[in-house]
Amino acid sequence: MKLNFQIVLSFDLDFTLIDNxxxxxxxxxxxxxxxxxxxxxxxxxxxxxxxxxxxxxxxxxxxxxxxxxxxxxxxxxxxxxxQVKLFPRVRDLLKKLKKSFVLGIITSKKEELAIKLLKDLKIASNFDFILGEIETRKGKTHPDLIQFLLEKYFNYQFVIIGDHLKDKKLAEKLGCPFVGVLTGNHSENDLKSNMNNVKTMILKSVQEITIDKIYSLF
Structure with missing residues (x-):
């Protein structure tokens, strides 16, 4: 399937890509x-x-x-x-997805710690951006974070991937689809909760993501 636009996949970190x-x-x-x-x-x-x-x-x-x-x-x-480990097969998944999409991280962790961790896990090079909390920008839906994404990737479509309702709230702010994974503390019903009609796909884990499943969101 070929689309006439490029896609940015933005991943949460804790309980989405890693078990910490x-x-x-x-x-x-x-x-x-x-x-x-x-x-x-x-x-x-x-x-x-x-x-x-x-x-x-x-x-x-x-x-x-x-x-x-x-x-x-x-x-x-x-x-x-x-004291952390990648979920199974995440390393191979990221390498595969990077061939078709722009990949990024948006996390509630302090940004410097997130970068340090991803480098230690040897997966930092897969991501075009790593955004965490800094003194002047806290929270995944901070206006400065939204503005950065929309300006840098103004002609792209986004997909937000995460285990938390905060990730779905970010998808709402960006007006984009949300892929919820059940490796965190939220249930399928939690993640399916309607939020201004955010298009939502629920998977057991991030390992179930495929290129075709991402394309099917558009």
């Missing part, structure tokens, strides 16, 4: 332990992954969340970031 539960759990409990606070159970932490870090801490303690976030990042930037 171990690093997040260890970093979260390191922060709590540093201030002599009770540690949280693995399942409780995993259920919260995907919400902003300060909100995660606010759910378990009234202690200063800014201090806990700093402690989390202290551990995560040196150790936790490397």
């Amino acid at each position: 539960r171990e690093g997040i759990i260890n970093s979260f409990n390191y922060a709590l332990q540093k201030y002599n606070l009770p540690q949280s159970g693995t399942e409780d932490i995993v259920k919260m992954i995907g919400v902003p870090l300060d909100e995660m801490f606010s759910k378990v303690t009234d202690f200063d969340s800014s201090l806990l976030c700093s402690a989390f990042r202290e551990y995560y930037s040196s150790e936790g970031i490397f």
Whole structure:
């Protein structure tokens, strides 16, 4: 199938391309332990992954969340970031998709950490852009991020791929299709929830993406 436009595939990172539960759990409990606070159970932490870090801490303690976030990042930037693994066959999938599409990353991680992680996993070269949080641009739907994408790729179509409703919200902002994967904490019903008629495809995992499935969205 041949289209008369090019397509940008933008991937989420956590629980879409990578499984980083171990690093997040260890970093979260390191922060709590540093201030002599009770540690949280693995399942409780995993259920919260995907919400902003300060909100995660606010759910378990009234202690200063800014201090806990700093402690989390202290551990995560040196150790936790490397306690991660690619989902099966992701490396080969990216190489294949890159032949037909422009690939990018939009993540809630700090941008410098995201770049560091992708380089360590040796997949950074597959992506034309890696956008994470910086001091002046926080959140996947920040106006500056939307503007960057629409200006740089003004004659392209987008597809947003992720495991979280925040990814679908980004698709709504861009007026493009959304591919939801069930490797995170959201159910199929969650990801199918109507959001101004965002065209949605749900897959069990990112490994199920094919070139034909992407073309079928247009």
